[in-house]
Amino acid sequence: MAQTLYDKLWSGHVVHTEDDGTTLLYIDRHLVHEVTSPQAYEGLRLAGRKPWRTGSIVATADHNVPTDGSDLAVADPTSRAQVETLDDNIRTYGALAYFPYRDKRQGIVHVIGPENGVTLPGMTVVCGDSHTSTHGAFACLAQGIGTSEVEHVLATQCLLQKKSKSMLVRVEGELGRGVSAKDIALYVIGQIGTAGGTGYAIEFGGSAIRALSMEGRMTLCNMAIEAGARAGMVAVDQTTIDYLRGRPFAPRDEQWDRAVEYWRTLKSDESAQHDRVVDIDARRITPQVTWGTSPEMVTDICGQVPAPEDFADPVQREGVARALQYMGLTPRTPIDQIRIDKVFIGSCTNSRIEDLRAAAKVVQGRQIADNVKLAMVVPGSGLVRAQAEAEGLDKVFKAAGFEWREPGCSMCLGMNADRLEPGERCASTSNRNFEGRQGAGGRTHLVSPQMAAAAAIAGRFADVRDVV
Amino acid sequence: MNPFTTLDGLVAPLDRANVDTDAIIPKQYLKSIKRSGFGPTLFDEWRYLDVGQPGQDHSKRPLNPDFVLNQPRFQGASILLVRENFGCGSSREHAPWAIEDFGFRAILGTTFADIFFNNCFKNGLLPIRLPQAELEQLFLQCAGTPGYRLRIDLESQTVIRPDGHVIRFDVEAFRKYCLLNGFDDIGLTLRQADKIREFEARRRIEQPWLFA
Numbered sequence: 001m002a003q004t005l006y007d008k009l010w011s012g013h014v015v016h017t018e019d020d021g022t023t024l025l026y027i028d029r030h031l032v033h034e035v036t037s038p039q040a041y042e043g044l045r046l047a048g049r050k051p052w053r054t055g056s057i058v059a060t061a062d063h064n065v066p067t068d069g070s071d072l073a074v075a076d077p078t079s080r081a082q083v084e085t086l087d088d089n090i091r092t093y094g095a096l097a098y099f100p101y102r103d104k105r106q107g108i109v110h111v112i113g114p115e116n117g118v119t120l121p122g123m124t125v126v127c128g129d130s131h132t133s134t135h136g137a138f139a140c141l142a143q144g145i146g147t148s149e150v151e152h153v154l155a156t157q158c159l160l161q162k163k164s165k166s167m168l169v170r171v172e173g174e175l176g177r178g179v180s181a182k183d184i185a186l187y188v189i190g191q192i193g194t195a196g197g198t199g200y201a202i203e204f205g206g207s208a209i210r211a212l213s214m215e216g217r218m219t220l221c222n223m224a225i226e227a228g229a230r231a232g233m234v235a236v237d238q239t240t241i242d243y244l245r246g247r248p249f250a251p252r253d254e255q256w257d258r259a260v261e262y263w264r265t266l267k268s269d270e271s272a273q274h275d276r277v278v279d280i281d282a283r284r285i286t287p288q289v290t291w292g293t294s295p296e297m298v299t300d301i302c303g304q305v306p307a308p309e310d311f312a313d314p315v316q317r318e319g320v321a322r323a324l325q326y327m328g329l330t331p332r333t334p335i336d337q338i339r340i341d342k343v344f345i346g347s348c349t350n351s352r353i354e355d356l357r358a359a360a361k362v363v364q365g366r367q368i369a370d371n372v373k374l375a376m377v378v379p380g381s382g383l384v385r386a387q388a389e390a391e392g393l394d395k396v397f398k399a400a401g402f403e404w405r406e407p408g409c410s411m412c413l414g415m416n417a418d419r420l421e422p423g424e425r426c427a428s429t430s431n432r433n434f435e436g437r438q439g440a441g442g443r444t445h446l447v448s449p450q451m452a453a454a455a456a457i458a459g460r461f462a463d464v465r466d467v468v
Numbered sequence: 469m470n471p472f473t474t475l476d477g478l479v480a481p482l483d484r485a486n487v488d489t490d491a492i493i494p495k496q497y498l499k500s501i502k503r504s505g506f507g508p509t510l511f512d513e514w515r516y517l518d519v520g521q522p523g524q525d526h527s528k529r530p531l532n533p534d535f536v537l538n539q540p541r542f543q544g545a546s547i548l549l550v551r552e553n554f555g556c557g558s559s560r561e562h563a564p565w566a567i568e569d570f571g572f573r574a575i576l577g578t579t580f581a582d583i584f585f586n587n588c589f590k591n592g593l594l595p596i597r598l599p600q601a602e603l604e605q606l607f608l609q610c611a612g613t614p615g616y617r618l619r620i621d622l623e624s625q626t627v628i629r630p631d632g633h634v635i636r637f638d639v640e641a642f643r644k645y646c647l648l649n650g651f652d653d654i655g656l657t658l659r660q661a662d663k664i665r666e667f668e669a670r671r672r673i674e675q676p677w678l679f680a
Contacts, residue, residue, distance in 0.1 A: 028678050
């Protein structure tokens, strides 16, 4: 029978199925960071258990770490306790690889996995982090899990789960100039809503997806969770294979050939049926900007802030009214008239080398606007940072007035010192515009790296297509 | 994990859609390395007028009188009514930990985000998906009836209103079994240890690069 990519990944990992369909799914790769793992290791210890296969574990510290480069140790004592607890747990139990704070390969867990080749096609990948969907760009079944599940995977190498439905988001056609994978992600969420993918695994397909680089595919799969889907994925093609060749943990020699032969089968069969298909015309996608407190509250740079009365459903109407109040926005304000205070280029969504190159191209030879109090670039990893410096991108950003930071999650969620103050408005390349996400009272607008760069220069949202 | 069998509890309504886990428990409290003590900071930014910090005495902070859970009539509530897509966003299990620690044992809504939904069951917290029309009635009755209570029976998969109306709900058999008995699912999974080893051994031969 014809199978979808999700069918293939699922059926290849089934260890056992209960009568009601609850399945034990074997997990190949377990990514671990400092925030959602301490309670899991503690649970393991209290129950007198040991990790099933430490060779599946790759760990790093990312959520809490400072990015200003001034600290040899993490200054905040509670943050430090988490980072040190991770150090202790990895030292005690072991891992395939650990990239601790200040290691040159340390970085955001969803950036370091792919760049080191620890994320490989056909794997099941889990991490106590919802943006684990990122790794689906490599035709993995990659899902975020809770801490109890982290403990379950540590102890049993399996996840207990029922199979989701399958959704194909097919994007056909060529993307316009200045339009990126981030805009596809926000556009899709605007179309299907933040709960549109709940209960589904999403496969992204179509000519516009095949034309994306691996970085672009990671951005897109990263935000599958913002559409409600635990997993997003893209089929293997030559782009996937070219990206993986020579990565430190990728297979070599005879094993590489065997692996590639298998990887090439990781795509939906021609006649495979998805439970839902969403068709998108790539030419309709324009640079997106969110205006509210949910990623589905999005329009494009030519649009305006809506009014609550535009929405028929009373719950939605009230939600919009509350969002506008929180965001300090008046209905019908043109998006390109919204002035910003800060700019954040970073996060597991948009902190890879391609993102930094795209932003630098916009910034090149220009200056950030006077009303922008802080514009920062936080590379996703030490390796991304080094690559960007080798290309001189750091100089471009610094010359324009940006701060050039050390890697980490930083102001995507503000667990370290990087955050918005109450009322501050930010153009951010991150993934969530929830109330308080970047700091209590902070106002987040989600955009692509190019659009964040254009906003930094203009001091308000601006159409990147007019700049490049 | 505490078993969940029946619950007769006071109901509190949270009448907004897309409540994300950042709102349920903000980032600063995620720095704890414990599983307990998150109740006082549940819905922190809505519940208090100031910005809270971990380690402070939350009982001394100024409460937001407009926030529903601060109203005297909802004190001691153990059942939470919510709107669609509750628990979206971050996978942080601190969200169900905070809800449970606050005193809730059941959450009634139309749809829940997948990871949050799953996390609830691991913590003796029962999320129940109800039809929109039934939920709407519960919101109305709760608003109009001081001391509004519901009875939930997991065995028979029913929610019983004070007027005797019975609402049936679905729950996966395996989750129900674990919740009714308070079972630790790691223990259950480890009963399949031989099967896991067998699967792993086969995988080592078929895809050796995964075990390098």
